[in-house]
Amino acid sequence: xxxxxxxxxxxxxxxxxxxxxxxxxxxxxxxxxxxxxxxxxxxxxxxxxxxxxxxxxxxxxxxxxxxxxxxxxxxxxxxxxxxxxxxxxxxxxxxxxxxxxxxxxxxxxxxxxxxxxxxxxxxx
Numbered sequence: 001x002x003x004x005x006x007x008x009x010x011x012x013x014x015x016x017x018x019x020x021x022x023x024x025x026x027x028x029x030x031x032x033x034x035x036x037x038x039x040x041x042x043x044x045x046x047x048x049x050x051x052x053x054x055x056x057x058x059x060x061x062x063x064x065x066x067x068x069x070x071x072x073x074x075x076x077x078x079x080x081x082x083x084x085x086x087x088x089x090x091x092x093x094x095x096x097x098x099x100x101x102x103x104x105x106x107x108x109x110x111x112x113x114x115x116x117x118x119x120x121x122x123x124x
Contacts (some may be wrong), residue, residue, distance in 0.1 A: 009120035074103035
């Protein structure tokens with residue numbers, strides 16, 4: 001299983017890559033593996049404000065539908081329309097082309113409250 005060291009993770013299997021005050025968010029390799037083939041993606045609207053833990057998106061697979069949660073508070077500044085059009089990229093490249101949305105964080109320092117790769121691995 002692929003768990004990149006440079007990312008942060010949530011216990012609900014979202015990953016976060018921080019670039020300044022903008023976080024790119026997707027689901028982990030473990031999550032996509034558990035879901036199976038992704039067939040539908042409902043992403044948030046650009047401009048949506050969210051708090052940490054808010055249900056912000058929905059991902060459906062051949063096995064189940066799952067909520068995606070905002071890992072931190074912020075405003076949605078981008079969504080991955082390419083992944084919406086080709087949901088298979090979430091299974092084949094969850095940490096690259098399979099990213100889901102980007103948040104401009106209310107407080108970028110909050111990223112330190114999330115799990116590092118070792119902490120995430122320990123919870124699997």
